[in-house]
Amino acid sequence: KAGVTQTPRYLIKTRGQQVTLSCSPISGHRSVSWYQQTPGQGLQFLFEYFSETQRNKGNFPGRFSGRQFSNSRSEMNVSTLELGDSALYLCASSLETPDWNEQFFGPGTRLTVL
Amino acid sequence: SQKIEQNSEALNIQEGKTATLTCNYTNYSPAYLQWYRQDPGRGPVFLLLIRENEKEKRKERLKVTFDTTLKQSLFHITASQPADSATYLCALDGYSGGGADGLTFGKGTHLIIQP
Numbered sequence: 001k002a003g004v005t006q007t008p009r010y011l012i013k014t015r016g017q018q019v020t021l022s023c024s025p026i027s028g029h030r031s032v033s034w035y036q037q038t039p040g041q042g043l044q045f046l047f048e049y050f051s052e053t054q055r056n057k058g059n060f061p062g063r064f065s066g067r068q069f070s071n072s073r074s075e076m077n078v079s080t081l082e083l084g085d086s087a088l089y090l091c092a093s094s095l096e097t098p099d100w101n102e103q104f105f106g107p108g109t110r111l112t113v114l
Numbered sequence: 115s116q117k118i119e120q121n122s123e124a125l126n127i128q129e130g131k132t133a134t135l136t137c138n139y140t141n142y143s144p145a146y147l148q149w150y151r152q153d154p155g156r157g158p159v160f161l162l163l164i165r166e167n168e169k170e171k172r173k174e175r176l177k178v179t180f181d182t183t184l185k186q187s188l189f190h191i192t193a194s195q196p197a198d199s200a201t202y203l204c205a206l207d208g209y210s211g212g213g214a215d216g217l218t219f220g221k222g223t224h225l226i227i228q229p
Contacts, residue, residue, distance in 0.1 A: 004157075033216060033217070035219075041221075042203075042219055042220065042221035042222065043158070043203065043205075043219040043221075043222075044219075045216035045217060045218065045219075047216075048216050056216045058216060090157050090158075092157070092158075102148075102160040102163065103148075103158075103160060103217070104160070105150075105157030105158050105159070106157050107155075107156060107157055108156075108157050
């Protein structure tokens, strides 16, 4: 069974630009969660999608948004990039809710904002 | 707000010994607690999940305990090997009464097993 895939793996953008990251969950998984990981803050929850609906949202500004398609693939978008958005963005999928189900993480997208 | 604390300093253990990692939390009563392993440049990998009504859980050389009175989980690796060297993260379910809030992760403990 193929694992969670994320594209692109690396991305360099400049301040003010926007970016879209993509995540393909494991086949059959309906829940997709996104996390931001930085050395200072660690792994922080961005949002979770289930059956094309955002079910939960972390404490991030509205510049961070996402969506999920009918095939469970998910995208996240960050608009008006700031230097502080430089981070590893991780996507994780699970069968149902991530709270009591094992989450399978992708390799992440390393975003650098210059 | 929920707060999870893991030893931020690296933990150095001699090969063959038992490594014990600590996860403390405050302002919360999680129904579940999970442990993940993360290697450099990779996403976390799920290891174990323990429920609030479970005191202990084992998987091969791994053992997790969950003390809801102390608000603490201990993660043990017995007969440690250099290949066990990694960062270990604990995560709590984010249910706060008004709905699930996603998993809340600690910042992780970097474990180094020395040959």
